[in-house]
Amino acid sequence: MQTYYSDLLVIGAGLAGERVAVESALAGFNVICLSIVPARRSHSSAAQGGMQAALGNCAMGEGDNVDVHFMDTVKGSDWGCDQEVARLFADAAPIEMRRLAHWGVPWNRVVPGTSSYFKGGEKFEKFEKPEKEGLITARSFGGTAKWRTCYTSDGTGHAVMCTMDNKCAELGISVLDRKEAISLIHDGQQCMGAIVRCLRTGKLETYLAKATAICTGGFGRIYKATTNAVICDGGGHVIAQDTGVVPIGNPEAIQFHPTGIVPTDILVTEGCRGDGGTLLDVNEERFMHIYEPEKAELASRDVVSRRMTEHMRAGKGVQSAYGEHLWLDIRHLGDKHISTKLREVDEICQNFLGVDARTQLIPVRPTQHYTMAGVRTDKNGAAYGLKGLFSAGEAACWDMHGFNRLGGNSLAETVVAGGIIGVKIVEFLKGTETSFNTGVINAEAKRQQERIDNLISGRLGRENVYKVRAEMQEALMQGCFVFRNEKDLGTCVEVLQGLLERSARIGLVSKGLGANHEVAAALKIQGQVRLAMCIAQAALVRRESRGSHNREDFPARDDKNWLNRTLAYWPEGRTMPELKYEEATPHFEIPPGERGYGGGKIIHADQKEIEAKTITKSK
Amino acid sequence: MGRLLQFEIFRYNPEDKDSAPHMQTFVLEETTNMTLFIALNRLREEQDPGLIFDFCCRAGICGACAMVINGRPGLACQTKTKDLPETITLMPLPVFKLIGDLSVDTGIWFREMYQKTESWIHTTKEFDPAKEEERMDNAVAEEIYELERCIECGCCISACGTARLRDDFMGAAALNRIARFVIDPRDQRTDNQYFDIIGNDYGIFGCMGLLACEDVCPKKLPLQNQLGFLRRKMGITAIKQFIRK
Ligand SMILES: Cc1cc2nc3c(=O)[nH]c(=O)nc-3n(C[C@H](O)[C@H](O)[C@H](O)COP(=O)(O)OP(=O)(O)OC[C@H]3O[C@@H](n4cnc5c(N)ncnc54)[C@H](O)[C@@H]3O)c2cc1C
Ligand code: SF4
Ligand code: SF4
Ligand code: FES
Numbered sequence: 001m002q003t004y005y006s007d008l009l010v011i012g013a014g015l016a017g018e019r020v021a022v023e024s025a026l027a028g029f030n031v032i033c034l035s036i037v038p039a040r041r042s043h044s045s046a047a048q049g050g051m052q053a054a055l056g057n058c059a060m061g062e063g064d065n066v067d068v069h070f071m072d073t074v075k076g077s078d079w080g081c082d083q084e085v086a087r088l089f090a091d092a093a094p095i096e097m098r099r100l101a102h103w104g105v106p107w108n109r110v111v112p113g114t115s116s117y118f119k120g121g122e123k124f125e126k127f128e129k130p131e132k133e134g135l136i137t138a139r140s141f142g143g144t145a146k147w148r149t150c151y152t153s154d155g156t157g158h159a160v161m162c163t164m165d166n167k168c169a170e171l172g173i174s175v176l177d178r179k180e181a182i183s184l185i186h187d188g189q190q191c192m193g194a195i196v197r198c199l200r201t202g203k204l205e206t207y208l209a210k211a212t213a214i215c216t217g218g219f220g221r222i223y224k225a226t227t228n229a230v231i232c233d234g235g236g237h238v239i240a241q242d243t244g245v246v247p248i249g250n251p252e253a254i255q256f257h258p259t260g261i262v263p264t265d266i267l268v269t270e271g272c273r274g275d276g277g278t279l280l281d282v283n284e285e286r287f288m289h290i291y292e293p294e295k296a297e298l299a300s301r302d303v304v305s306r307r308m309t310e311h312m313r314a315g316k317g318v319q320s321a322y323g324e325h326l327w328l329d330i331r332h333l334g335d336k337h338i339s340t341k342l343r344e345v346d347e348i349c350q351n352f353l354g355v356d357a358r359t360q361l362i363p364v365r366p367t368q369h370y371t372m373a374g375v376r377t378d379k380n381g382a383a384y385g386l387k388g389l390f391s392a393g394e395a396a397c398w399d400m401h402g403f404n405r406l407g408g409n410s411l412a413e414t415v416v417a418g419g420i421i422g423v424k425i426v427e428f429l430k431g432t433e434t435s436f437n438t439g440v441i442n443a444e445a446k447r448q449q450e451r452i453d454n455l456i457s458g459r460l461g462r463e464n465v466y467k468v469r470a471e472m473q474e475a476l477m478q479g480c481f482v483f484r485n486e487k488d489l490g491t492c493v494e495v496l497q498g499l500l501e502r503s504a505r506i507g508l509v510s511k512g513l514g515a516n517h518e519v520a521a522a523l524k525i526q527g528q529v530r531l532a533m534c535i536a537q538a539a540l541v542r543r544e545s546r547g548s549h550n551r552e553d554f555p556a557r558d559d560k561n562w563l564n565r566t567l568a569y570w571p572e573g574r575t576m577p578e579l580k581y582e583e584a585t586p587h588f589e590i591p592p593g594e595r596g597y598g599g600g601k602i603i604h605a606d607q608k609e610i611e612a613k614t615i616t617k618s619k
Numbered sequence: 620m621g622r623l624l625q626f627e628i629f630r631y632n633p634e635d636k637d638s639a640p641h642m643q644t645f646v647l648e649e650t651t652n653m654t655l656f657i658a659l660n661r662l663r664e665e666q667d668p669g670l671i672f673d674f675c676c677r678a679g680i681c682g683a684c685a686m687v688i689n690g691r692p693g694l695a696c697q698t699k700t701k702d703l704p705e706t707i708t709l710m711p712l713p714v715f716k717l718i719g720d721l722s723v724d725t726g727i728w729f730r731e732m733y734q735k736t737e738s739w740i741h742t743t744k745e746f747d748p749a750k751e752e753e754r755m756d757n758a759v760a761e762e763i764y765e766l767e768r769c770i771e772c773g774c775c776i777s778a779c780g781t782a783r784l785r786d787d788f789m790g791a792a793a794l795n796r797i798a799r800f801v802i803d804p805r806d807q808r809t810d811n812q813y814f815d816i817i818g819n820d821y822g823i824f825g826c827m828g829l830l831a832c833e834d835v836c837p838k839k840l841p842l843q844n845q846l847g848f849l850r851r852k853m854g855i856t857a858i859k860q861f862i863r864k
Contacts, residue, residue: 038726040771041681098752104740104805106763109755134754152764158680162767166739169730177726200718201634229676263652266678321651344680351679351697466664510669514634515719518668
């Protein structure tokens with residue numbers, strides 16, 4: 001078996017992974033970055049809308065600053081986030097956007113003079129100051145007090161991903177594509193690297209490193225309806241949790257996006273609503289302002305998704321062969337706007353729906369979109385449980401998003417966290433020497449080879465991986481979607497328990513040779529079912545509603561009992577996750593309060609305890 | 620009932636000793652709004668789990684799923700079966716190394732291209748985190764983005780006569796990449812430096828200008844304009860260098 005050594009092994013070459021890699025390479029360390037697909041195909045490149053940073057350059061962003069960004073982020077999280085982390089993030093975001101500009105991102109810039117914009121279907125005017133000409137501009141996004149989302153047309157993720165990947169090429173970082181990590185090498189204390197399957201040949205390889213970073217993105221694909229790419233399947237989470245000592249943070253915190261198109265669940269950006277698009281019901285009437293007079297279409301995603309579902313339940317949905325949906329209307333934005341600033345949306349509508357968004361309505365409904373859940377790390381990005389293991393980006397629960405992340409805050413997180421955690425990894429690399437235990441390495445390599453051999457020979461059974469996967473996806477759709485309740489969650493857990501057993505008895509239909517996909521699917525299915533169980537079980541136990549976690553039977557946000565974060569461990573041999581809890585945040589800069597949208601009752605926490613944890617920090 | 624579609628698919632798995640290149644026929648019933656993404660996944664999940672092909676975003680934005688569809692390179696995920704006849708022939712892209720069946724190695728090809736074109740901003744300026752960003756004209760930013768929209772699907776390369784004849788030809792995607800840096804005011808490279816990279820038969824002078832690349836580009840990049848722009852620019856640079864000698 002081939003063995004490769006590096007100072008840092010980054011699993012995942014999306015924006016977070018590459019940003020981490022760049023930091024270490026700049027400090028002179030040897031880095032290898034692995035990816036299932038060529039780096040630029042990572043899901044980061046699919047992000048259209050933009051990334052938040054309080055630059056305050058544009059007219060509607062005037063008066064914005066890092067404190068306002070911090071406050072929006074905490075409110076967005078429904079007070080579920082780590083406020084220390086949210087603060088680190090908001091403070092660093094503007095610097096990181098400027099750095100990206102220096103590295104080559106073609107940000108849209110302020111154009112001076114009067115121009116018009118739409119809000120809630122109505123036309124308004126704004127004036128951009130001449131002295132701001134050429135600075136990075138911003139657009140509006142849900143849940144933000146100011147226009148703060150930096151963008152390049154509607155290909156922000158693509159543009160930033162190109163720049164970051166170029167930077168990696170410039171620094172000579174080995175970015176290896178078609179390499180999939182299938183397990184971590186560790187001794188229960190320390191992480192030493194990973195066993196990797198080459199997706200060109202199907203052979204196993206060993207990667208040893210002083211530090212390993214999991215930057216594998218989200219795991220939307222365990223749901224049936226998701227905006228995520230087919231590679232966003234939780235491989236990184238699975239190998240972390242499989243160690244038995246690394247927990248998944250807040251597994252029940254899964255975000256649903258209001259505007260997945262029907263039937264394919266491809267996302268049309270929140271920029272549509274940010275730029276003034278509206279949601280219409282079966283009568284082609286607006287409804288969001290009825291539920292949310294203040295923010296209307298621009299409330300946070302959890303709120304809009306919930307309101308849409310409520311409205312459909314009230315009989316106002318549009319019936320279709322693929323179930324009920326609502327309409328997104330951007331017709332009034334006009335040809336120029338649609339063909340430039342919303343071009344990807346335009347193309348998606350043409351190519352996948354045969355709809356011309358200039359004259360026709362877009363069928364949309366809430367769809368799985370983002371995982372706030374992730375590999376739990378501390379504020380330095382170090383994973384709980386194993387020394388030398390780090391995580392960043394959507395894969396991580398660094399936890400600036402709590403129970404709901406704001407649009408534009410995730411892409412920004414990838415580079416901001418990548419930068420901050422990259423620096424911490426450099427410190428770690430400088431302060432550590434490692435010796436690798438060949439016994440541990442060989443045992444792990446052997447264990448993985450055996451798993452593949454068993455799948456091919458069918459020694460453990462003949463269950464079909466694609467069938468098990470489809471049933472798991474369906475179970476989550478039924479039990480753990482926008483609304484949750486005791487009964488459906490109970491059923492979901494039961495179904496998943498059956499699937500967990502079946503997932504241990506998979507046998508391949510194909511020969512399993514070379515770049516075989518069935519092997520890849522089979523290697524991770526058991527871990528995926530475990531992730532699904534973590535979501536369902538954590539959601540069942542959490543008897544409150546917070547951010548994206550909505551319990552119909554417990555609609556209040558219960559700060560008295562649930563102002564905390566779930567940690568889901570899976571020790572070896574278990575058939576259920578072990579749930580533990582920790583404080584949501586070490587201190588409050590903003591004590592728990594009303595979000596200003598979404599309504600809902602709050603069961604207040606003990607005021608004295610909150611006060612004791614509240615600090616003041618202003619810039 | 621929908622049409623019965625007949626798929627003729629190229630099969631070869633280099634890692635399987637028993638495998639030889641051949642075409643295999645599959646039959647599948649068409650459903651509404653079916654794309655090749657849906658069809659191929661159904662074939663793999665229901666009929667032959669050994670079938671090798673690539674998809675990633677399934678939304679026409681990542682470039683993973685390019686293949687030759689009824690003789691023409693294109694993105695499988697955004698190809699609707701209703702726009703195709705009942706018999707659908709799928710082949711892997713030529714020029715790139717075959718991984719198996721419909722999957723080819725665009726990753727390594729493009730990584731090498733980044734190195735050849737030095738696909739990054741060349742500047743002596745240092746980033747200063749304490750300073751406001753350097754200003755840029757919005758129109759310039761939009762122009763740069765226009766060329767940066769390439770998704771590295773490889774369609775243009777596999778449709779290109781020159782690229783099929785000589786494997787050292789850079790191809791339209793690489794030349795477009797250079798054009799992106801030429802118009803970027805942040806990149807301090809001179810025309811002579813660009814000439815060293817593309818002022819030869821592997822680069823701009825190897826291109827026969829037959830348009831195939833632009834025809835098949837799923838992102839509709841203005842490849843011909845860029846090739847023309849570079850050819851003129853490099854032509855002038857060549858003359859200047861010649862006069863100086
Ligand atoms: C359609 C869409 C639009 C979005 N738009 C926005 C937006 O406008 N603004 C915003 O802020 N956020 C947006 N998001 C969210 C944001 O894009 C993602 O959260 C973010 O890009 C994740 O980046 P990442 O680097 O963490 O992971 P990714 O970019 O997903 O990268 C993951 C990497 O890990 C690799 N990988 C995975 N598993 C393995 C394994 N086992 N072994 C080796 N490699 C592996 C993959 O190949 C890939 O390179 C959007 C998301 C979607 C789905
Ligand atoms: S115009 Fe040039 S690059 Fe494009 S296909 Fe023809 S020879 Fe190839
Ligand atoms: S230029 Fe067009 S055809 Fe060529 S690789 Fe890029 S997107 Fe594909
Ligand atoms: S799968 Fe991404 S372009 Fe087709």
